[in-house]
Structures are given as C-alpha cells and as structure tokens.
Amino acid sequence: MATFPSGAGNISQLNAVILGDALASEEFDLIFPSHEFSSQALVSSPQKYLEMYKRSVEDPAGFWSDIACEFYWKEKWGHKVFDENLDVRKGPIKIQWFKGGVTNICYNCLDRNIESGNGDKVAIYWEGNEPGVDGVLTYNQLLQKVCQLANYLKDNGVEKGNAVLIYLPMLMELPIAMLACARIGAVHSVVFAGFSAESVAQRIIDCRPKIVITCNAVTRGSKIINLKDIVNAALDEASHNGITVDACLTFENESAMTRKDTKWQVGRDVWWQDVVPKYPQVCDVVWVDAEDPLFLLYTSGSTGKPKGVLHTTGGYMIYSATTFKYAFDYKQSDIYWCTADCGWITGHSYVTYGPLLNGATVVVYEGAPNYPDPGRSWAIVDKYKVTLFYTAPTLVRSLMRDGDEHVTRYSRKSLRVLGSVGEPINPSAWRWYFNVVGDSRCPISDTWWQTETGGFMITPLPGAWPQKPGSATLPFFGVQPVIVDEKGIEIEGECSGYLCIKGSWPGAFRTLYGDHDRYETTYFKPFPGYYFSGDGCSRDKDGYHWLTGRVDDVINVSGHRIGTAEVESALVSHPQCAEAAVVGVEHEVKGQGIYAFVTLIDGVPYSEELRKSLILAVRKQIGAFAAPDKIHWAPGLPKTRSGKIMRRILRKIASKQLDELGDTSTLADPCVVDQLIALADC
Ligand code: WT7
Numbered sequence: 001m002a003t004f005p006s007g008a009g010n011i012s013q014l015n016a017v018i019l020g021d022a023l024a025s026e027e028f029d030l031i032f033p034s035h036e037f038s039s040q041a042l043v044s045s046p047q048k049y050l051e052m053y054k055r056s057v058e059d060p061a062g063f064w065s066d067i068a069c070e071f072y073w074k075e076k077w078g079h080k081v082f083d084e085n086l087d088v089r090k091g092p093i094k095i096q097w098f099k100g101g102v103t104n105i106c107y108n109c110l111d112r113n114i115e116s117g118n119g120d121k122v123a124i125y126w127e128g129n130e131p132g133v134d135g136v137l138t139y140n141q142l143l144q145k146v147c148q149l150a151n152y153l154k155d156n157g158v159e160k161g162n163a164v165l166i167y168l169p170m171l172m173e174l175p176i177a178m179l180a181c182a183r184i185g186a187v188h189s190v191v192f193a194g195f196s197a198e199s200v201a202q203r204i205i206d207c208r209p210k211i212v213i214t215c216n217a218v219t220r221g222s223k224i225i226n227l228k229d230i231v232n233a234a235l236d237e238a239s240h241n242g243i244t245v246d247a248c249l250t251f252e253n254e255s256a257m258t259r260k261d262t263k264w265q266v267g268r269d270v271w272w273q274d275v276v277p278k279y280p281q282v283c284d285v286v287w288v289d290a291e292d293p294l295f296l297l298y299t300s301g302s303t304g305k306p307k308g309v310l311h312t313t314g315g316y317m318i319y320s321a322t323t324f325k326y327a328f329d330y331k332q333s334d335i336y337w338c339t340a341d342c343g344w345i346t347g348h349s350y351v352t353y354g355p356l357l358n359g360a361t362v363v364v365y366e367g368a369p370n371y372p373d374p375g376r377s378w379a380i381v382d383k384y385k386v387t388l389f390y391t392a393p394t395l396v397r398s399l400m401r402d403g404d405e406h407v408t409r410y411s412r413k414s415l416r417v418l419g420s421v422g423e424p425i426n427p428s429a430w431r432w433y434f435n436v437v438g439d440s441r442c443p444i445s446d447t448w449w450q451t452e453t454g455g456f457m458i459t460p461l462p463g464a465w466p467q468k469p470g471s472a473t474l475p476f477f478g479v480q481p482v483i484v485d486e487k488g489i490e491i492e493g494e495c496s497g498y499l500c501i502k503g504s505w506p507g508a509f510r511t512l513y514g515d516h517d518r519y520e521t522t523y524f525k526p527f528p529g530y531y532f533s534g535d536g537c538s539r540d541k542d543g544y545h546w547l548t549g550r551v552d553d554v555i556n557v558s559g560h561r562i563g564t565a566e567v568e569s570a571l572v573s574h575p576q577c578a579e580a581a582v583v584g585v586e587h588e589v590k591g592q593g594i595y596a597f598v599t600l601i602d603g604v605p606y607s608e609e610l611r612k613s614l615i616l617a618v619r620k621q622i623g624a625f626a627a628p629d630k631i632h633w634a635p636g637l638p639k640t641r642s643g644k645i646m647r648r649i650l651r652k653i654a655s656k657q658l659d660e661l662g663d664t665s666t667l668a669d670p671c672v673v674d675q676l677i678a679l680a681d682c
Helices: 012-018 022-028 035-039 046-058 060-068 105-109 111-118 139-155 173-183 197-207 227-240 272-278 314-327 345-357 376-384 393-402 427-437 516-524 564-572 608-621 647-654 671-678
Strands: 082-085 094-097 122-127 134-138 163-167 187-190 211-215 218-220 223-225 247-251 269-271 293-299 307-312 335-338 361-365 388-391 417-420 444-446 480-484 495-502 531-539 545-550 554-557 560-563 577-587 591-600 630-633
Touching (some): 060 082, 060 314, 105 314, 105 345, 122 139, 122 376, 134 139, 163 197, 173 187, 197 227, 197 307, 227 247, 269 272, 293 345, 314 345, 417 427, 427 444, 480 531, 545 554, 564 577, 564 591, 577 647, 591 647, 608 630
Parallel strands (some): 187 293, 211 247, 335 361, 335 388, 417 444
Antiparallel strands (some): 218 223, 554 560
C-alpha cells in the first residue's frame, strides 16, 4: 500500500480506482483522466508520481540538480545544491539554491531553444483586443527584439542589479521587456497596468528604477486608457519625493492613441519605435549567479504598504520550468494560452518564463476574454488551436452565467488540459468548465500557489491521478505541505487548519525587498519552523487538499490580492471620511467582493455623490480593480474596549448572517451593531 512520505494520506483508494473500480469513483466523486490521456502523460499513474515525489523530498539535492542539468549553466553551482534555514529560532531565514552556479534565464528561454533547432518555432502568437488584429514572433525573432531592447537599456546606463519598472498592457513588448532586463542582469519590476498613478509612484519610490518602460495608451474592451498620463503623474509624484528616472521609454500603441495626443516631457521621454529598432539584433548575455535577483513583484499584505517579493534567478528558473512541464503535461506540439496579465505572478511564471523555458508556443492576448462577446475566448482557442488553456475561476463563473451557447458554437477540439488559478474553484464552476468547455475530456489542473512561491505548490498532474472538483489535490515534487493548528502543531491525516510548508523549494522568494524583517515576521514567525501561506486548508482521507481562502486581512477579488488595510487607507484619505473598515464578502462572479464600512466626520450627511467620491478615492489610490462593491454607512464601528475593530462582527453583518453575530457584550458600545444593521440597505 502506497502512502505519502509526509503523512499526507493514504492513496490505496487511488490505486483501486486506477484498476477500474468504477463504483468507487462515484462514491468518492473522483474524475479520472482517460486511459488515452494517461498512457501518454509524463506522469502516468499515482505509483509513478509517488516514486518521483518520494525521491524529491528524500533527496531534494539529487532530484533538483538532475533537472537543473538540463539547462545551460556557464558554471556549475558549488558543492551545495541548496542551503536553508526556515526556523527563526535558529537564526535569520535563508534560502539559497544552486549558489555559485552561473547562468542566465533569458539565454535559457531563447538562445538555448534556438540552438536546439527551434529558432523557427513560434514563440508568441499575439492577439489584439480587436478581432483580426494580431502578430507572431518565432524564437529567432523574439531573440532579436529582446537583444535590441537589451542593447538600448545597456546603452542608457542600465547595469546588472539595476531596477527597471515596466508598466505595459499585454503587448508582445511586455514579455520582450522582461526578457531584455533578464538578459543584462537588470531586475524588472512589472506593475499591472490597472494600478493607479499613486500605486505606480509608491513602487517607483520603493525600487528606484533607472528606467521606466510603458506605452502611451491601451484599448480595453471599447475603452481607451491613457497609460502615459498615469505614468507621468507617477513620475511627478516620485520626483517630489526626490526620485527621478533617467528615461521613460514609451511604446507607441498607435491603434489606441497617436503621438500628438500623448503628453510628453522632452529630455526624459523617448519613443520606443524611434530608438530601439536602431540597435543591433544581437546582445551578449550578462551571466549572473543563481542567487542574483531576477525580479521584484509587489503584492498586498495585511498592512497598507505593498510588499516587494524578490525572486532570484537559478531556483526560480528550474522551478517555473518544471512546474509548467508537469502540471500541464507539456508536449512540444502544444499551443498554450494563459489569460493572466504579466502584471501578476501568473504572467511571470506561466506566460513568460515557464513556457518559454520549455520552448513552448504561447498565446498572448491583449484584451478582455469576453470582448466583443462572451465567445471570444473560444474563438481564440479555435484560431490558434490552443491545447493548454489556463485561466481563473472568476472568468469561468462569468462565462458560465453568459450561457453555454457562447461556448458550444466553437469547436474547442484542440483543447487537452484546462487550468485554474487564483482562488478556490467552486465545484459547480469546476464541473461546468470540465463538462462544457472541455467536453468532459480535458483534465483540470487546479493550481494552488502564490506570488511568494514562484510556482505551483499543490496541483494535479493531469495524467497521474483522478481529480475531485474543487480540490487542488496533491503536492508538487519537492513540496511538503503541512497543516498546523493554532499553536503551530502539525496535524496528521484528515484535518483542517493553517497551510504551511516544511522545507524550501527552488522557486521560493528569498526576501521582501528592503525589509527582511517583515519577511521573517509575516511568513516565518507565525508558525516557527515553517513557511506560513496565509491560507486555510483541509485535507481529506485520500490526502487531497481543499483550500478554504485567506485567514489574514487579505481579500481575493477575481484572483487579485487586495489588502483590506490598503483600501481602508485610501478611504480615509478622503477628506470627509473619519474611519473605515473593509471586509471581504462572497461574490457570485468575483469570488470575493469588497465591502467597506465608512464612518464620516461629524455632521457630514450621507449621499450618493459622497459614496461615488469615496469609491473614486480608492480607484485613484490603488486602481479600478480595488473599488469597493459596497459602501455601508457606519455611525460607529464595533470596537473592543481597547479600541480594536471586531472584524468578525463586520463580516457577519456584511454577509447578512445576523443570527451568527456571536458575543457582542465585550464591545465598548454594543449599540453600534444595531445601528449598522439598520443602515444595511441605505
Ligand atoms: C493567493 C495567492 C498564484 C497566482 C495567482 C494569485 C489564492 C491562488 C489558488 C487555488 C485556492 C488559490 C490563495 C493564495 N489562490 N490559487 N488554485 N486554489 N486558492 O497569486 O496574488 O499571490 O495570491 O491566491 O489564497 O494565498 P497571489
């Protein structure tokens, strides 16, 4: 009988079903990959997985160095494959993989694949917002474009270790810019092009880029968004804080806006098209240490200040490539499309690096998946014969609401594996995705991971074992998930609690930029000895994992992580707002919605106009995606006698579970609860 080394559960059940015990599958709600799929899969059975998994946790150095050898290293790493301390009681937290190894991730994505004969293979199919507008780059062409930009950056003083901030929509220039930075050892920090000027400024001030790369405008659906205005405002704000950049390289996105309509600062602003194409199409690689930084990506936490998650080169390279390969059961003939934006970690690991490291053909789509109509995603799937499709539950739910006919009028025959990421996928959305989108034929990889983890942590390997709708299933190679109770004690077998990880994995983030203390405090102090994910999780008797959402003050809206403190601080910046408390509330499409309780300064009356201007304050400070769904007027907030806001009560009021308010007697003023309930629908 096979069991997981980490005590993660007994999988004899799986063996029984693999052997054709159909009854069991109904009883346990297991959905099997077809024999046809499994027989050709990279990992074709639970036994095969267990064998590999066992080695990966018993001999991580051997397991990962064997894989790392498939990549190009200018010099091999030192005698230690990895070095770690994950226990704050034993000293500072440290994670290192392949230290002393010298490599370059851009070289491994492009030059290495070209040298192995794939230069004419398509690297990127680009699909524009408007149907019919598209583009294509082979590996050779992509390398040439990357080299030209890398040469521009070098020529303008960007050196190894310098930061470059990228604020671009999903044009081909976005992955090109990331790869160009990587080629010369510069550290990119991509900021999602839906963030506001103030958020961009905050990030510029924190990471002090030498150059900012952006474009003048983008069309989203039928709206034109002037990105250059946003960047101009951010650069002004940064310069008031003493931070200036050497140049703002601006790509002219002529389909959205002309040059003459773009506000320009001579001396600082440069048109991409005027300078970059003049540079040579070859550029020497700057070789870096495996532990040299590759990128910074800001993410939300439970305080108002975003965290600069820092990933390094070697471990991240091996991990993003390997997770991509196995979780999607990648074959050289696949056409892969991930709907995520490169502004989030998903776009880093699974639009750019993971797929290109595997020499894959990637679809990059500029627009919204339901523009101009809800069938657009499947039109794109059919157009490019997409085989691997990776998206978020929020899109699945929204397309499900639009009706099956928008899906079924397209063939979708090319599809082989479907993926899900960002939040738990509810079983009904899972089934719709499986039955309608995938014609009950394509396994679903529900991948659980985080900005911090760099790559998949808990995910199905699609040909290896049956799936359960709504479960991210079992750990990836080398990952040892543990579930702990409040005291940090590991719980075995069937249980629920806080999800932690024991030991390091190559893709783990190494620090929070400029704040190693916060890194230790947030992730390693809550449960000493482990990395704490911030998620709740239960594990069933078969060892399958069921993620239950964040247990901290972070809300997950459409798969985007938003800190309640950030929204609160945006609200209180409004001159008429005295206090605000924000909680997450269930939302049919977005997963969670943002629900804000707002106390106005004395004497200010409630009004629809004020509600709108409060929402505008959040759009302005963070971005439209963080706008509250509901403003609930609050004459007072429920606080303990020591002044702490009792969010537990606010969550119950927001979700209308009024009979579950619990004990309110410890409140400084219990009357506020009745006042809030009375104002719920105002
Ligand atoms: C948080 C991380 C990782 C890429 C996108 C979001 C939630 C993510 C799943 C999943 C259940 C999930 C978690 C996690 N999450 N994927 N498959 N099942 N929950 O990255 O912004 O760093 O957010 O997203 O709560 O902690 P992120």
